[in-house]
Amino acid sequence: MRLIIKDSYADVAQYTAEYVLARITEFNPTPARPFVLGLPTGSSPVGVYKKLVAFHREGMLSFKHVITFNMDEYVHLPRDHPESYHSFMWENLFKHVDILPQNVNILDGNAKDLETECTEYEAKIAAVGGIELFLGGIGPDGHIAFNEPGSSLSSRTRIKTLAYETIIANSRFFDGDVNKVPKLALTVGVGTVMDAREVLIIISGAGKALALAKCIEEGVNHMWTVSAIQLHPRGMIVCDEDATLELHVKTVKYFKSIEKVHSLLTTEGSKVGLDGKVRYSAGSK
Numbered sequence: 001m002r003l004i005i006k007d008s009y010a011d012v013a014q015y016t017a018e019y020v021l022a023r024i025t026e027f028n029p030t031p032a033r034p035f036v037l038g039l040p041t042g043s044s045p046v047g048v049y050k051k052l053v054a055f056h057r058e059g060m061l062s063f064k065h066v067i068t069f070n071m072d073e074y075v076h077l078p079r080d081h082p083e084s085y086h087s088f089m090w091e092n093l094f095k096h097v098d099i100l101p102q103n104v105n106i107l108d109g110n111a112k113d114l115e116t117e118c119t120e121y122e123a124k125i126a127a128v129g130g131i132e133l134f135l136g137g138i139g140p141d142g143h144i145a146f147n148e149p150g151s152s153l154s155s156r157t158r159i160k161t162l163a164y165e166t167i168i169a170n171s172r173f174f175d176g177d178v179n180k181v182p183k184l185a186l187t188v189g190v191g192t193v194m195d196a197r198e199v200l201i202i203i204s205g206a207g208k209a210l211a212l213a214k215c216i217e218e219g220v221n222h223m224w225t226v227s228a229i230q231l232h233p234r235g236m237i238v239c240d241e242d243a244t245l246e247l248h249v250k251t252v253k254y255f256k257s258i259e260k261v262h263s264l265l266t267t268e269g270s271k272v273g274l275d276g277k278v279r280y281s282a283g284s285k
């Protein structure tokens with residue numbers, strides 16, 4: 001697993017958006033071979049979405065052949081409620097880019113039969129060949145999507161009762177009133193996220209520091225569902241310095257050194273040696 005540590009949230013957003021841009025660009029999606037992208041809501045991806053919109057406006061990125069699947073949605077919150085995840089996604093990303101509405105998939109928390117809605121969601125993901133890249137965030141208790149502590153690490157899309165801690169955390173979007181926060185949600189499972197060919201989790205702020213430490217320095221554990229990423233062949237966490245507060249200095253230095261060596265292997269980085277000295281200048285043999 002890669003842990004990329006950036007100075008600030010702004011750098012996390014920039015890095016993640018550039019990563020998504022690069023992956024879609026190199027995939028070169030077509031109608032017959034679309035790029036399938038998993039997406040989160042919450043404050044963590046907001047800066048990423050702003051950058052993706054900017055790339056689109058600059059003509060660098062098209063969503064024409066991108067199919068998206070969102071992670072989750074509240075149950076029985078009207079779709080047009082300002083805090084529904086439908087509203088969030090259209091406001092923050094979809095209405096600003098050229099995605100085809102029929103390519104947007106968000107669980108319907110008002111479906112007549114919620115269980116069927118979940119089963120069909122999994123079937124839809126499978127029908128388009130699975131998810132290429134799943135972006136995610138986490139809650140302070142280390143949950144991905146709405147996979148609260150204790151969720152099975154092989155769980156699939158289903159109805160989930162929210163943990164009290166999550167209800168409190170999300171009350172900031174509902175006038176600070178816990179009573180207004182829906183208590184149930186539909187969510188992809190940990191297994192659904194981990195089935196993606198690549199998983200990138202954004203973690204920022206001191207409030208997520210304990211969860212990051214549990215995920216990086218301890219074992220895979222259903223009480224910190226994000227830790228399942230340790231088993232993923234292409235898992236990556238992009239975090240800011242604040243989120244590293246609970247990590248050992250040794251851990252932070254280790255992952256930073258890995259990224260330093262990694263950047264040396266790229267064309268740009270290869271001009272500078274591990275000692276920081278320029279090995280050759282552009283144009284030299």
Ligand SMILES: N[C@@H]1[C@@H](O)[C@H](O)[C@@H](COP(=O)(O)O)O[C@@H]1O
Nearest residue numbers: 040042043044137138139145146
């Ligand atoms: N279901 C969502 C998660 O998918 C999200 O990762 C989390 C963190 O939100 P934020 O990024 O605002 O901290 O919020 C909710 O619980």
